[in-house]
Amino acid sequence: MADGFAALDFTPEVEAAVAPLWERVKGRVTPLEWRVHAPLIAEINRIKREKNAVILAHNYMTPEIFHGVGDYVGDSLGLAREAARSDAKIIVQAGVHFMAETSKVLCPDKTVLIPDLRAGCSLASSITGADVKLIKQRYPGLPVVTYVNTTADVKAETDICCTSANAVQVVEWAAKQWGVDRVILIPDEFLARNVAAQTDVKIIAWQGRCEVHERFNAADIAEMRIAYPGAEILAHPECPEEVLAAADFAGSTAAMNDYVITRKPKQVVLITECSMASNVAADAPGTQFIGPCNLCPHMKRISLANIHEALVKEQFEVTVDPVLAARARLAVQRMIDLPPPAEPARYDLVKARHHVAVELI
Numbered sequence: 001m002a003d004g005f006a007a008l009d010f011t012p013e014v015e016a017a018v019a020p021l022w023e024r025v026k027g028r029v030t031p032l033e034w035r036v037h038a039p040l041i042a043e044i045n046r047i048k049r050e051k052n053a054v055i056l057a058h059n060y061m062t063p064e065i066f067h068g069v070g071d072y073v074g075d076s077l078g079l080a081r082e083a084a085r086s087d088a089k090i091i092v093q094a095g096v097h098f099m100a101e102t103s104k105v106l107c108p109d110k111t112v113l114i115p116d117l118r119a120g121c122s123l124a125s126s127i128t129g130a131d132v133k134l135i136k137q138r139y140p141g142l143p144v145v146t147y148v149n150t151t152a153d154v155k156a157e158t159d160i161c162c163t164s165a166n167a168v169q170v171v172e173w174a175a176k177q178w179g180v181d182r183v184i185l186i187p188d189e190f191l192a193r194n195v196a197a198q199t200d201v202k203i204i205a206w207q208g209r210c211e212v213h214e215r216f217n218a219a220d221i222a223e224m225r226i227a228y229p230g231a232e233i234l235a236h237p238e239c240p241e242e243v244l245a246a247a248d249f250a251g252s253t254a255a256m257n258d259y260v261i262t263r264k265p266k267q268v269v270l271i272t273e274c275s276m277a278s279n280v281a282a283d284a285p286g287t288q289f290i291g292p293c294n295l296c297p298h299m300k301r302i303s304l305a306n307i308h309e310a311l312v313k314e315q316f317e318v319t320v321d322p323v324l325a326a327r328a329r330l331a332v333q334r335m336i337d338l339p340p341p342a343e344p345a346r347y348d349l350v351k352a353r354h355h356v357a358v359e360l361i
């Protein structure tokens with residue numbers, strides 16, 4: 001075809017090729033939608049083989065991406081680890097821009113593509129490398145722990161990165177290595193407050209927020225408890241402290257996933273991005289998923305259509321200045337080199353119920 005795209009029809013061959021995937025998503029995707037998704041899934045999977053490409057898909061991707069084309073699916077920590085060990089020539093990041101940058105930082109020789117350059121993050125845009133330089137001047141000698149939800153120039157000013165799956169472990173490691181009792185943990189204020197409740201290390205925090213998780217509050221949880229008294233409530237640590245204090249479990253997206261798969265609750269509320277529930281549902285047939293959830297507008301910029309276009313045109317390539325990347329890599333690699341937790345890290349809710357002050361920059 002003139003634009004270089006193959007005809008994408010829902011032929012019997014396509015239907016047969018993606019039949020096992022349909023079995024996984026049919027509770028969450030309608031047959032009408034599947035007629036549009038299926039030819040794209042078959043074609044994306046064919047091009048991946050042809051070009052030696054892999055797709056790293058975050059837990060917040062829609063189910064047709066997550067189950068249909070993701071070669072590795074998981075939380076931010078898992079995606080970073082997978083990027084580091086991948087031997088593919090091309091990585092397509094089905095997630096947001098900071099995740100693609102992290103992959104590029106870890107894999108400077110690979111081509112890293114993001115299907116939509118506008119897929120940002122309110123946390124990543126809350127702070128710059130220049131801000132971190134000023135913070136270091138204000139708190140000389142204290143280690144800087146930075147959430148992976150940041151740009152490469154912020155990571156380049158950082159001592160070690162963390163994700164919500166290992167933030168407590170990383171903060172305690174940094175305090176011990178530096179021989180100090182205070183650690184700078186930026187830029188997510190709520191993650192910092194939630195980590196502060198879990199450790200004796202004092203936390204200095206920045207006022208960044210995840211625009212998805214900051215919208216939840218204790219009243220949402222109280223309403224859910226009345227409407228669904230048997231439901232188990234799981235919250236992400238980017239939520240305000242009052243939400244964690246009222247929840248039954250808190251952890252990263254991978255930890256929430258693990259909780260549902262292993263504990264098999266009858267009814268569950270996932271206090272996080274909406275696609276999480278759709279993706280876990282495929283492996284949790286006995287669990288009823290109840291709202292509320294919020295959509296991340298950045299994650300939702302990624303679609304099967306733009307993943308397909310990214311692979312065909314090899315766009316949009318994410319590049320990081322090599323000198324900056326080398327500095328950022330030290331911080332990400334330090335995190336990856338820490339021993340992985342025996343099980344997905346959970347936040348102790350008894351501790352979460354005791355308010356601990358943080359110093360806000």
Ligand code: 13P
Nearest residue numbers: 075076077163164252253
């Ligand atoms: P995790 O997948 O690390 O829990 O992060 C959630 C998130 O908001 C990523 O943008």
Ligand code: SF4
Nearest residue numbers: 121122210211212296
């Ligand atoms: Fe950023 Fe929040 Fe969206 Fe994750 S869910 S990409 S932290 S805005």
